[in-house]
Amino acid sequence: MALKFPEIRDRIRQVFPSQIVVEDLENSDCLVVPEGLYRRVAEFLKSDEELCFDYLEFQTCTDHPPELLDFVAYFRSIEKGHRIGLKVKLNRQHPALPSLSDLWANADWNEREVFDLFGVVFHDHPDLRRLMMPEDWSGHPLRKDYLHPNVVKRPD
């Protein structure tokens, strides 16, 4: 039986305090969690029998210079048929998060991609190397302020 978003939100708030697990104003099916709670909420999403989030859809970032880097991950329950997103507002200078690769195996490459293109460091990741860009690349291309000598600006 698929749960609606308010039901999932309330189930999470039974375990984690509602002041710090807040609804995201930009996405109607997304919760904003603090950096320190991200890993524990994700563990709860997977292990709770009622929620049963057995599938990690994707992990990515949205860049909001000069200070914010929003990390977004979406989870789905294949068994129940519902989904939810988690958003973490990171410090753009030193973004870091715990890895989820021991909970969902596909988090391994997802996190490598986010590390490669946005520069988020994932602690306890088994093999945090670049995924898309060449091995000796410097910088994180999907940051808004990224500059590269190879880029020719499109004339206006």
Add this chain to the structure above:
Amino acid sequence: MGIVDGLPAHIEKFPGGGLLMTGVNYILNEAKASSMWYMLFGLACCAIELMATGASRYDFDRLGMIFRATPRQTDLMIVAGTLTLKMAPRVKLLYDQMPEPKYVIAMGGCTIHGGPFYHDSYSVLKGVDKIIPVDIHVAGCPPRPEALMNGCVALQNLIRTERLGHDRDRPGLRQLTARQIPGEPPLTRLAPGGALIRPGEIPILRS
């Protein structure tokens, strides 16, 4: 040494003693031009057109062209698609593994000067001739099979002009200067060695 000693007398029996030497040139060039085995690899959407050209409707085989899945057995590299900076060293390695004589056709806009990725792209190599020498550029995004085949025929004609003991003649440079498009960066800088085939120049598309 008998054959060398006997050779001049043998040649004199033909009218015009130079016949034997030009004949070797001709035969070698014909052999090279009519069995261009190309490497089985594609990088992006141009590879779809390359596959279509190899399939039965267009049939590369009638030019003597069949694909080989190893660079050791290929004469021709058709760079079909967007070449990213990460892929570029791999393509260079493949080119270096091909035995001489070897030829390169750059297929599609991406391989000529980055194509749609010329602007605002950090990851695409803007022109494969920055890493490997290109004989023929085939323009298009992607080029139709007719355009690719026309490029191959142009390469065959280029091979037929080769002479033993001479460096390979790559006549493209002056033609490219003449054909420079207004408002675009000069092609000569991007294409140092090749002839350019544009879709409008293909007889079968004009008719």
